Amino acid sequence: MPLKDAETSMSLERYNPREMEPHWQKVWDDQQSFVVKDGDTRERYYVLEMFPYPSGRIHMGHVRNYALGDVVARYQRARGKNVLHPMGWDAFGLPAENAAIERGMNPGIWTRQNIEAMRAQLKSMGLSLDWTREVATCEPDYYRHQQAMFLDMLEAGLVTRKQSKVNWDPVDMTVLANEQVIDGKGWRSGAPVEQRELTQWFFRISDFAEELLSAIDGLTEWPEKVRTMQRNWIGKSEGLKLLFALEATEKTATTSIEVFTTRPDTIFGASFIALSPDHPLTGELAAGDPALAEFVAECHRHGTATETLEKAEKQGYFTGLSVAHPVKPGQTLPVYVANFVLMDYGTGAIFGSAGHDQRDLEFARKYGLPVIPVVLPPGADPQTFTIGEEAYTDTGTIFNSAFLDGLSIEEAKKTIADHFASLRVDGRPQGTVEVNYRLRDWGVSRQRYWGCPIPVIHCEACGTVPVPKKDLPVVLPDDVAFDKPGNPLDHHPTWKHVDCPQCGRPARRETDTMDTFVDSSWYFVRFTAPHADTPTVPEETNAWMPVDQYIGGVEHAILHLLYSRFFTRAMKITGHLGLDEPFKGMFTQGMVTHETYKAGDGRWLSPEEVRVELVEGERQAIEVATGRPAQIGSIEKISKSKRNGIDPDEILKTYGADTARWFMLSDSPPERDVQWTEAGVEGASRFQQRIWRLVGESVAIAEQFSEIEAGVDDEDALALRKIVHRAVKQVGDDIEGLRFNRAVAQIYELANALARYVGLVSPAPAARCAALAEGVERLVQLIAPMMPHLAETCWQTLGKQGLVCDAAWPAVDPAYLVDDTVTLPVQVNGKRRAEITVAKGSAQTAVEELVLSLEPIARMLEGKAPKKIVVVPDRIVNVVV
RNA sequence: GCGGGCGUGGUGGAACCGGUAGACACAAGGGACUUAAAAUCCCUCGGCCACAAGCCAUGCGGGUUCGAGUCCCGCCGCCCGCACCA
Secondary structure (H helix, E strand, C coil), rough: CHHHHHHHHHHHHHCHHHHHHHHHHHHHCCCCCCCCCCCCCEEEEEEEECCCCCCCCCEEEEEHHHHHHHHHHHHHCCCCCEEECEEEEECCCCCHHHHHHHHHCCCCHHHHHHHHHHHHHCCCCCCCCHHHHHHEEECCHHHHHHHHHHHHHHCCCCEEEEEEEEEEEECCCCCCCHHHHHCEECCCCCCCCCEEEEECCCCCCCCHHHHHHHHHHCCCEHHHHHHHHHHHCEEEEEEEEEEEEEEECCCCCEEEEEEEECCCCHHHHEEEECCCCCCCHHHHHCCCHHHHHHHHHHHHHHHCCCCCCCCCCEEEEEEEEEEEEECCCCCEEEEEEECCCCCCCCCCCCEHHHHCCHHHHHHHHCCCCCCCCCCCCCCCCCCCCCCCCCCCCCCEECCCHHHHCCCEEEHHHHHHHHHHCCEEEECCEEEEEEEEEEECCCECCECCCCCCCCCCEECCCCCCEEECCHCCCCCCCCCCCCCCCCCCHHHHCCCEEEEEECCCCCEECCEEEEHHHHHHCHHHHHHHCCCCCCCHHHHHHHHHHHHHHEEHHHHCHHHHHHHHHHHHHHHHHHHCCCCCCCCEEEECEEEEEEEEEEECCEEEEHHHHHEEEECCCEEEEEEEECCEEEEEEEEEEECCCCCCCCCHHHHHHHHHHHHHHHHHHHCCCCCCCCCCCCHHHHHHHHHHHHHHHHHHHHHHHHHHHHCCCCCCCHHHHHHHHHHHHHHHHHHHHHHHHHHHHHHHHHHHHHHHHHHHHHHHHHHCCHHHHHHHHHHHHHHHHHCCCCHHHHHHHHHCCCCCCCCCCHHCCCCCCHHHHHCCCCEEEEEEEEEEEEEEEEEEEHHHHHHHHHHHCCCHHHHHHCCCCCCEEECCCEEEEEEEC
């Protein structure tokens, strides 16, 4: 192998990512390779990964997320698209305030320092980002537009102010999110959390429930799982609002109770009415009934803790009231208050149909109420059918129900709806068909400092007055103290004191700030015009939007995506852009996991603290510090508590960005969890060196045949051409389908084929050299979206002009994708016994004849004639005996 | 409980529309090179069988089909989301 000798010096040199990666990052920076150019008329492509919270350090989840997105971005660039691939910071939020409280640091300073540190980390990953478009939501330049849009939306009736219940921490004097309430106590103070009524700002997202639901059908490039989660969250149900007339009583002046039901067909099986503990009538009755008041208080105590209780027992309190049975004249139904009835769903009151609802059944059994079956399962005997421990919720025929008897459930629902529509209670139709949604309005008020100020002023004379747009932004003060509980904005000596913009008299600023979900509900829009004086530039924004491919964690599948879908619509209504759906393609990646290790005394050990060895074929962990064996535990999501985290910085320093990126893309399908392993990273690193050697070994040939002249391919050259062109086709298809693990496998196969082929170019017929030259060049282009630094280095080594990140994705010659022969497996009774290679499109009879002449087939037939021969042209042959 | 998803070698995973199960990688074992190690290269690698032939294998049990990892029915197990939603 004469060529190999010539290249020895080259191949001895190991590829050094530590040296090359910063080099290429600087080149890309200097050449502004990934900056969107004005006036670029090519087809646009917008790829976006969820922007990070600036905690100070990137984690492996970020590495995976941004590695995935960068492949798409670089691939689409190579495909000739004008690619927008920006990055920013979800920079408001609670951790900054915690840092302020715990370390006395100003939230703004803390956040901006973190952004600096994380930006440097992201840059070391070699991502093809347009950093000129960077935004941080905590900067007035960003949030002033959010305030302006809030005012527009307020004016358009999309924002409202109303009372709402919150979790109030009486020690920290702050509102807690549900996940900050642990066993009914505040997560920091440990004080019992109270339910308080506060006046809060809301976006009227529930008005859009139907629209947000039906538009999900059009989101065909979203994971089915996410679409289902959104549908469930919106929670549409169709039913009947039904009025029950109260029997006369001195306890209340109320004359009727309104319930919501999705099963009006079971009305003849009704056995009780149940009110929510929060129902207005409950409150009224409790005022004159201490025992009821105590029952309600008990329900509230359970309220927050119930989440942990698997199955709270059904409990009720009989109010002493009763209502007229709406279809059984002369009969009445008792009215209870029950702990399982929710106030914020439906009307806060239900009728119990014990035979056909499990909860109602449990309740009825407990309080000795009648259980009347009214739906007969198919084939059951109406004389003997009874309800035992299980309510019957399946299909069937209505019985025991007078004029509904014999109808199907659906028919009965219609009939009974018509029946009640024509009757009147309290002068209203007794029954109205109703559609209910679980989705509630989006409360955005937070009693916190580090968020976007809500731009309104409260004036005693004028009420709630919007801050005039000319006075925006309402900027957060820097001089805040966190020395006492509560909202620092509230304690600030001057900030909240302003004159009313309408009447000029002293007034008070709103001190609540916005939920950080608002910040992230439009950042993807801001990226389309990040420096504009207005929130958007509609021509630019509409040209870029929607995001072609959005990538992020499944933990944001519901709220962030739903709020963003709502906010985009709200921005359309207020004239800031012209579309409804922000994300055309959505992809949710899996988590990064790692083994856990535990010392003998139960301490969690981090991966750096253990050494894993093979002892008699078994993996055994040793704690480095003590030399004692440690236990290898389960594979878990990387977390601080289990100490199984891997620091991306260490990986990037040790192996380089390309290796980390390659590992993240290999093996595991991106939507599934990936297990980070030392062995896997080593493998990725070895492959990087292998490519480098391969390029080194073939560079002399490649230089000679850089034009890739076609010549006449001999058999070997043709075979390689086919492999190369197929790989290009496959890798392209796999990247477009986000099947990166398959693309990686394809690249391995190509590299294997090329490595075998290097030996074949001696004594170097031109056609073979040209095929090899092409193959190596293509290999470099195929790895370029995944290992961009290595690819640039190879590209340069091969003597190619320009940067590989600017090179066009290679064209596929379809001639190399087709074969003129085809190998058919030959089965006998569906089991493979042999194979034949025939010309493509061979006649069926010729194939049959050939098959029967095969030795293994003849042996199986034992001289008998086959019953049948199935020939699927160019696919398979099956001989049936 | 409801909704969704998934069960394939020692491991991660391939397998298109029902057509050669296990691509590719990791781990492991053996060999070459080396004073030695690392790196690299070559070979083996689902099970039974000494080999070949053959048989058994895609969670379990049925079914449809010339042919099932793939489709249908019934179980079992795991994961995720929502959860007293009337």
